[in-house]
Amino acid sequence: MAKKVIITDYLHPYLAEQLTFLGFDVDVQEDITNEALFEIISKYDGLVVNTKIQVTPALIDKATQLKFIARAGSGMENIDSAYAKSKKITIISSPEGNANAVAEHAMAFLLSILNNIVKSNREIRSGIWQREQNRGWELEGKTVGIIGYGHTGQEFASKLLSFGVRILVYDKYKSGFGNTQIEESSLEQIQQNADIISFHVPLNAETHHYFNRDFIESMKKQFWVINTSRGKISDTESLIGGIRSGKILGAALDVFENEQFYQLEGKEKSQMEELCTLENIILTPHIAGWTRESYFKISKILAERIEGLNL
Numbered sequence: 001m002a003k004k005v006i007i008t009d010y011l012h013p014y015l016a017e018q019l020t021f022l023g024f025d026v027d028v029q030e031d032i033t034n035e036a037l038f039e040i041i042s043k044y045d046g047l048v049v050n051t052k053i054q055v056t057p058a059l060i061d062k063a064t065q066l067k068f069i070a071r072a073g074s075g076m077e078n079i080d081s082a083y084a085k086s087k088k089i090t091i092i093s094s095p096e097g098n099a100n101a102v103a104e105h106a107m108a109f110l111l112s113i114l115n116n117i118v119k120s121n122r123e124i125r126s127g128i129w130q131r132e133q134n135r136g137w138e139l140e141g142k143t144v145g146i147i148g149y150g151h152t153g154q155e156f157a158s159k160l161l162s163f164g165v166r167i168l169v170y171d172k173y174k175s176g177f178g179n180t181q182i183e184e185s186s187l188e189q190i191q192q193n194a195d196i197i198s199f200h201v202p203l204n205a206e207t208h209h210y211f212n213r214d215f216i217e218s219m220k221k222q223f224w225v226i227n228t229s230r231g232k233i234s235d236t237e238s239l240i241g242g243i244r245s246g247k248i249l250g251a252a253l254d255v256f257e258n259e260q261f262y263q264l265e266g267k268e269k270s271q272m273e274e275l276c277t278l279e280n281i282i283l284t285p286h287i288a289g290w291t292r293e294s295y296f297k298i299s300k301i302l303a304e305r306i307e308g309l310n311l
Contacts, residue, residue, distance in 0.1 A: 003025065003046065003311055004024070004026075004027065004044045004065075005019055005024045005026050005027065005046035005047070006026075006027045006044045006047055007028045007029070007048040008032050008037060008047070008048060008049050009052060009053070009072065010050075011302075012295050012300075013299075014299045015299035018300075022303075032053075037059070038058070045065050045066065046067060046070065046311075047069045048070045048072065049069065049070070049072070049078070050072045050073065052078075053078065055079040060083055060084050060087055060089065063089075067090065067309070067311055068092060068309055068311070069084055069090070070094075070302050070305070071091070071092070072093075072097075072298050072299070073094060073095065074093060074094075074095030074098070074150075074152070074202070077203045077204065090309060092302065092306065092309075094299075094301035094305070095151045095152075097294055097298035097300075097302075098291070099154075099155045100294070101291040101293065102152040102156075102288040103159050104159070106198055107156070107159050109226050110139065110144075111139065113224055113226075113250040113282055114138070114139060114224070115136035116135075116136050119279050120134040139164075140164035140165065142165050143166040143168060143193045143194050144166070144167050144195070144196045144198065145168045145169075145191075145198070146167065146170070146198050147190070147197065147198070147200065148171055148199060148229065149169050149174050149177060152228070152229070153198075153200035156198060156200060166193075167182045168183050168194060169184060169185060170186060170189075170190050172206075188218075191215075191219050193220070194219070194223060195224065197223055197226070198226040199211065199227045199234075201229055201230075201233060202229070203233060207230075207233050208232055209232065209235040210233050210234075211227070211235065212235040212238045213235070213238040213241065213242075215238075216242040217247075222247055222248070223248060224248070224249050224252075225239070225250075226251070227253050231253075231256040231258070234253075235257075236257050236268075236275075240274055240278075243278055243280065243281070250280040250281065251281045251282075253282070254285075254288040256272070256286075
């Protein structure tokens, strides 16, 4: 009997096609809810998720036949990986599938925020011509601090190499990666020297609100910040406070603490409204890794890794 796999989000058709070719019975239910999945998960040997499905211990307990969970892209915060592994369920992901896309987006953010590209474009469309007020900064000669040196951090660093910048990298769990162009650094060294901070870390208990008031106050210089990783890494209130004070010269955010944009209420709603009024901020709707190329690459990598499980 063919092993059954359920795909629970909008992934490139290549994945379903390739899994079918490999002999799997593939069920594509892109709009399925957690509640609906809970009722049927016991039928499946494989589960493919993106971000919307929460793979909890309760779901794992109900998944009595499950052999693997495949996460499209990077970030495992919606999967209780430790519990799944305790149940002998293999966890796979494809973080390198969108690493280049995220790094290119971070570069676009950086050049745009330094040169007031978004702000001046908006002004011209409103009939405003301001040259002096939009005088920018050159990237050359700046010091860039990269927090996290996984797939996206490495890709971002490689793209910076031709810009004549000093690159400082801090990763709590990696060492020995420094060279003549990329300096392996402590967090304190970055906070003492960096003009720009870019986050490339996963969301977990250690990184929740990692970028907070203490972090901002520990920065020696005024600085720009980029976040293309996870929204809850940054404490929004502290970020806004840093911009108000002038310590943060500008911010470029692809991710937010609460991305249920049209359901925000109270404090979260007022914070987002304020972010939208600040001229030295660029906001994009979690699209850094959302390119046409990464759409295919993520599915291709997952198909190859599922094939390699030899189920």
